[in-house]
Amino acid sequence: MDAEIRDVDYGSAHEAAQNVCSGVHELIPTDLHDLVHDAVMAGYASALRDLEAGKLDDQVRERATFLD
Template identity: 60%
Template sequence: MPEGNGISVDDDRKSELSDLVSQLGAGISEAHYRPAYEAAANVCSGIFSTIPVDLHDVTHEAIMAGYAAALRDLEKGNLDDQVRERADVIDG
């Protein structure tokens, strides 16, 4: 099956999405870059065949930004209630 779903995104929309993702990912630290890149690559490998090819890069960057933000929050101890509840279950 070829990658992408045959749908294309107009250049203005793609540029808008790219700018937004760049802002989201602006804070990726050097320590978080590699794990965020690898996590995004793993997620993207399962979804690239379902999204337009011209959104592959922006999708990968968005996932990286989210993963890096989660790592940053964990380092700071900023855990939401759902994460705390799961930790309590695991620690049992």
């Protein structure tokens, strides 16, 4: 997987992938563990970039109203 993960996002993305993968580790074939881990890291890092760029502001505000 050729996803660019910024150094600043790497730690958070890795931790997120560890958390997600720990729940599915035994359910997926061993040869897919690294692929799933890398895919979760890439998705999480992409979401962090989108948040930083403000691309998800409306969605965050909308969901925040549910907490009120």
